[in-house]
Amino acid sequence: MSMMLRGLMGACAMTALAVPAMAETLTIATVNNGDMIRMQKMTKPFTDANPDIQLEWVTLEENVLRQRVTTDIATKGGQYDIVTVGNYEVPIWAKQGWLTPLEDMGADYDADDILPPIREGLSLDGKLYAAPFYGESAMIMYRKDLMEKAGLTMPERPTWDFVYDAARKMTDKSAEVYGICLRGKAGWGENMAFLTSMAASYGAPWFDMEWKPQFSGEAWKKALTDYVAIMTEAGPPGASSNGFNENLALFQTGKCGMWIDATVAASFVSNPKESTVADKVGYALAPEGEKPQMWLWAWTLAVPSSTDAPDAAKKFVAWATSKAYTEQVAAAEGWANVPPGTRTSLYENAEYQKAAPFAKPTLDSIMSADLKNPTTVEVPYIGTQWVGIPEFQALGTAVGQQFSAALAGQASVDQALQMAQQIAEREMAKAGYPK
């Protein structure tokens, strides 16, 4: 009897020791932004409901993350169970077979609630390959007081000409107030995100249907000439070094009349803890030329095919991108802090509309983005502020350097466009286009 008791106790002890060892650890690679950091702090309900799953976070700067995750996924390193990727990568990686399709996400997941332009960008052959955590488009954030002083009223969606006129009138360089702040720092996700979408609204595509670069066209010339001219006349000094964060700092310290950038900026500029102009900010849809300026970005959670815990990973992705998570954030930190731009139901919520004055322009901007038809002519690629081909990261940055040089006055607009055309022709030929 005593032997049996000892044996039983031993078995119990072994089981107790083995239980933590059996717990699955999910390694999640993510970016450092407010919504993602908030999620890391709010995982208790998930870990309580799934005691056999432990979470390990790896937070990295966007470009480092992109390089790190690409290396790991392409070599099937299996270091990550869940990765944070943008909607630019999702279709390319899905085509390569690097991502697991997100099927069986649970009965109450309601994938049909995801905003159609976002869902479409994350799907391949009708299957969803990544779940959107937050989505964004572009809008104009402007100083209502300066607009009033200039004797102008911002329309719901202004034209580019209105924006240029307002920028000139709002500028007071002696008081260090600049009418317009736009991205100038070279990079495919920096100045080229803005310029690709701006040029598209002028009717300028990156490529024609034969994949021939189009920088020698009139539309690109007009777009880049207007951009350089207005930034020289009404932009801040050293604008060729300004990216999202630099412009955010300028706007928050009262130095910009208007700033056209990602809708996610609205929550920063309207936060009185960070912004000196929080109570003076107005919002309008991104400008219109031949077509409205379109922009669509989503940070998504995807499950690499190299993971050894696909079911647990999918379970976490379903939780983090669910309606229930949104409600959990709202209860803990208020509706203004929920991740925006992914679900239709959020924009139908009266409490959210009340808490986030930028909700309507954000939704309208996202809904007006058409990934397949970003400009006035037919194009062979998808993408509004990027081009959905693997070569775009390197190509976009190389072209961005030319345009940044034009803004800095180191090259003329014509020279920059000529160089951009040469670079694009060379790189596309090297990559074997048309494919």
Next chain:
Amino acid sequence: MARRVSETRRWTFTILAWLVALAIFFPILWTILTSFKSEADAIASPPKFLFFDWTTENYAEVQSRSPYFRHFMNSVIISVGSTLLGLLIAIPAAWSMAFQPAKRTKDLLMWMLSTKMMPAAGVLIPMYLMFRSFGLLDTRIGITVVLMLINLPIITWMLYTYFREIPGEILEAARMDGASLSKEIIHVLTPMAVPGIASTLLLNVILAWNEAFWTLNLTTSKAAPLTTFIASYSSPEGLFYAKLSAASTMAIAPILILGWFSQKQLVRGLTFGAVK
């Protein structure tokens, strides 16, 4: 008159030295100051130097968000481990080159140095695949070996320079007294080269501590050192300067303190053999 000139000269050089030191130290000082500011004060224009609302909230935030101690311990183990492992290989190598030079020793030394000129990104994928195959991804042992290999040419070169200063006759005398090769290296050469070995050790600990390319690419979480900890506080969307400064201050503080206490040793080691 001559005395006055030398006095003026002395003051000029002292002031100049202080200015140069301040210019070199300023980025670190600015990082430390920014770590005590709010995010709004961190981007204030004109910049606020000392008169702002001092706060420690960034340190609290960083502490609550990241396992600092785990990253710190990984940094200590990786940097000290890779340096000691490197010394173990480099001391005999430098001995043979300094005291038993062959016809091609100089070429060999130059070739060793040339490996440092190779862009790291060029070998990332093969290294990553090897690490994956051997199960070394995100392990301390894997990254320790890589950092040892990266710093091995510098360790060997530094030790070679120090060993060259030691008269070969002393080693010969030891040999004549019947000392074996290992005894000659351990009991005769090493004690005489302690200052050189110590400064090599310190410099390489600093180099390994600061290495960011391989540590960011080959570690994920379990073996991730402080470089990964800093990288997690940078963001292209949103203000992060104050929190990033707090993380950077916490990451550089240990090595800064080590450098401060060992500066005499470091300077002596780095200028060893410069004046003959």
